[in-house]
Amino acid sequence: MLTFDSLKISEELLKNLNSLGFKKMTSIQAKTIPLLLDKSDLIAQAKTGSGKTIAFTIPLVEKLEVKRFTIQSMVICPTRELANQVAQEIKKVCRHIHNVKVLTLCGGVPYKPQVASLRHKAHIIVATPGRVLKHISENNIQLENINYLVLDEADKMLDMGFYEDVISIFKALPKSKQTALFSATYEDNIKNLADNILHKNIFIEDDDVHKKQKINQIFYKVNEASKTALIPSIISSSKANSVLIFCNRKVTCEHLADDIFDLGFDCVVLNSDLDQKQRDETLVLFSNKSYPIMIATDVASRGLNIDNIDLVINYDVAKDEKVHTHRIGRTARAQNIGVAVTLYDEQSIHIVEDIKEIYDDIEFKDIQSLKDDLSFNLQAKYRTLYINGGKKQKLRAGDIVGALINQAGLKSEDIADIDIFTFHSYVAVKKEFELQALKELNRNKIKGKKYQVYKR
Known part of the structure; x- marks a missing residue:
């Protein structure tokens, strides 16, 4: 393997x-970074978890000129979760x-503060298509110095109906820019997009797209009424410490969460009803292992950069084979082995047959x-504390660690995990030290x- 040096x-x-x-x-990094450093346009087909974010970020x-306080690069993502993580x-990488200054422009959060931030300028913009196009249409954003455009998870963007938005954004940017398009698939819609925005490009295919992820897939045919009762057995038999459960509807998530809690498990719910702060907190609590189970709609099936998810449970069968692939791709990341369990009934047989054609x-x-396995007990190892200060208060991870060690008596x-946002922060501590840390x-x-x- 090639090294970064x-x-x-x-x-x-x-x-x-x-x-x-x-x-x-990784394979995709070794193939794309030299070309991108050489200012080539490219299309790269790479799976989630392949290291593509680092590939286009380096x-x-x-090429960033920090003394030129103007927008020089733009990354477009399909969802605000992915945009925030990117x-x-x-x-x-640029610390x-x-x-x-890296500025995120996404929908679902207040618009006017973004306008104010754009007036103060930035070096790098990470955005979702609809929101950045709104800023472009209202002349809030200066585009003339952008020399690098990245379309991340372009296939998901097109699946969500953003084709015309992407074309409009592309036309609004300088013609001399470098463009990189990353996609998990390379189907006709991606080819059509590439033909419309790229003329001299290099196609890169990650070797891993043809390799099956190390996911053990198990399908159980069940009655709808018995699904919830099977969850403890599925978790214990897999010895899973981190579990992501997918449902097709928000109301199903909520009802399942109530039932899971009654069964003695801690869980959080992620769906589109949550505002950005609530979504951020939900993801923090799950990713730092304070809550071992997250129940989600398909808003979570793309763009989540959470490693070490041991088990994915499809409580409801996905609407099609593509969504199924995205769901189970949340496990077996970073070369780990994962387990994906799907519960299906007679009504979903036709989708199961389509999935069988792929796997x-x-x-x-x-x-x-x-x-x-009654001897297996799924319990959170950590608890999360919320601090009402963040980047605006110049609070750093080292400051929080220092306070916990020097004042609360904890060891490193x-x-x-420590997550610092604009106005607040989260720190996970071993649960036996939660009250001690909170008090001090x-x-x-x-x-x-x-x-x-x-x-929390």
């Missing part, structure tokens, strides 16, 4: 990549450069073969300032 990038960027744990390139950061990844290694089992191994953080100051801290 084989690339023609600055020493500072290389050191930062090493500090982030990036040493060897050239973006390397923005966070970009910030990590060795002072005063880089020839599905195991169809009788529910009688499912054994509940007692502290897990509320009693003392963090970085010389008093904050309110709450349990």
Whole structure:
């Protein structure tokens, strides 16, 4: 495998990549980064979890002129969840450069603050199509210096009906820009988009798109009324510590969450009714292992950058084979092995048949073969604390760690993920230290300032 130090990038960027744990390139990174550094246009077919975000981010950061305080790069994503995660990844990769401003423009959040932020300018824009097009139509955004455009998960964008929006955005940008299009599939709609926006491009196909992910797929034929009762057995038989359950409707998610809670499990729910802050918090609580189960509609099937999901359960069969593929792709990320269980009934047989055409290694089992391991106890290892201060207050992860160690008496191994947002932050601690940490953080100051801290 090629290493990042084989690339023609600055020493500072290389050191930062090493500090982030990036040493060897994935297949898609090795194939695309040199071409993107050479300012080539390209179309890259790569699966979720292949490392594509780093692939298009390294050239973006390397060509950034931080002293030119103007928008130089734009990344378009299909969902705000993916846009937020891409923005966070970009910030990590360019953290060795002072005063880089990465601005996220997504729908579902207040519009006027975005207008104000655009007046103060930025270096990099990460956006969803509809919202950035609205800013373009109202002349809120300066486009003349953009030299690098990335369309991430372009197939999902087209599935969501954003074809015309993407074309309009592309036409509004300078003609001399470099364009990179990343897609999990390369079907006719992607070819059509590429033909309309790219003329001299290189097509890159990741070797892994033809390799089956290491997912053990098991299908159980069940009656609708018995599905919920099977959940504990499915979890315990898989020894899963992190479980993502998909339902087709929001109301099903809510009812299932109530039933799961009554069965003794902690869970969170992710659906389109949540505002951005609620979505962010839900994802934080699940990803940092404070809640071992997340129940979601298909809003969560693309764009989630959460590793170490042991088990995906399709409580409802997906509407088609493409959605099924996206769902089960949440597990077996980063070369891990995962398990995906699908519960189906007579009414969904036709979709199951379509799924079988793609996956020839599905195991169809009788529910009688499912054994509940009563010795397995799914419990969260961590608890999350909410702090009413974030980036606007110049609060950093190191400040929170220092307060927990010096004031609350925790050790570094007692502290897990820290997520810092604009006005608030989250820190996960081992659950046996939750009350101790809560008490001491509320009693003392963090970085010389008093904050309110709450349990989540």
